[in-house]
Amino acid sequence: MNEKTKKIVMASLLTALTCIATMIIKIPSPLKGYLNLGDCIVLVSGWVLSPLYGFLAAGMGSALADLFSGYVIYAPATFVIKGIMSLVAFYGLKFLSKKGNKTFGFVLSGITAEIVMTAGYFIFEGFLYGFVPSAVNIPANGMQGLTGVIIGISIMKILEKSGIKFK
Secondary structure, three states: OOHHHHHHHHHHHHHHHHHHHHHHOOEEOOOOOEEOOOHHHHHHHHHHOOHHHHHHHHHHHHHHHHHHHOOHHHHHHHHHHHHHHHHHHHHHHHHHHOOOOHHHHHHHHHHHHHHHHHHHHHHHHHHHHOHHHHHHHHHHHHHHHHHHHHHHHHHHHHHHHOOOOOO
16 A cells, blocks of 8 residues: 555544544533534544644544534534644644653643634634623633543554554
């Protein structure tokens, strides 16, 4: 199998995993959205794929979950927000890994990506519902983000210990 085919297969797998992780546990949030576990796979997509493939896997998987779950109005924003999260995770890890400790790179790039997610949904929901009401989702999105970082790093540690190599 050539290198491009491997990238497409891995991106497809992570797209499906993102969608499933997002849909498997959905806790309604105060403003018509929902909390989920998809962020851990969004981060993993950024950490293991190239920027383009990571963006597409994270964005498409998350947006598909919104579409399948009846949150159609969120799907376009989710595509962009989760795709950008993946880019932040990729470039954050790339920059911080040069500085030394890779675990620190996972933590800081993951937290930064989750801040982007929280801000992105605050802005999107602010235009939909008003900025004061949309502030109610900030703590819930923060908790979702923290969970995503912890589980995402755990997945990466398991993959590293299994001997799987990523570029």
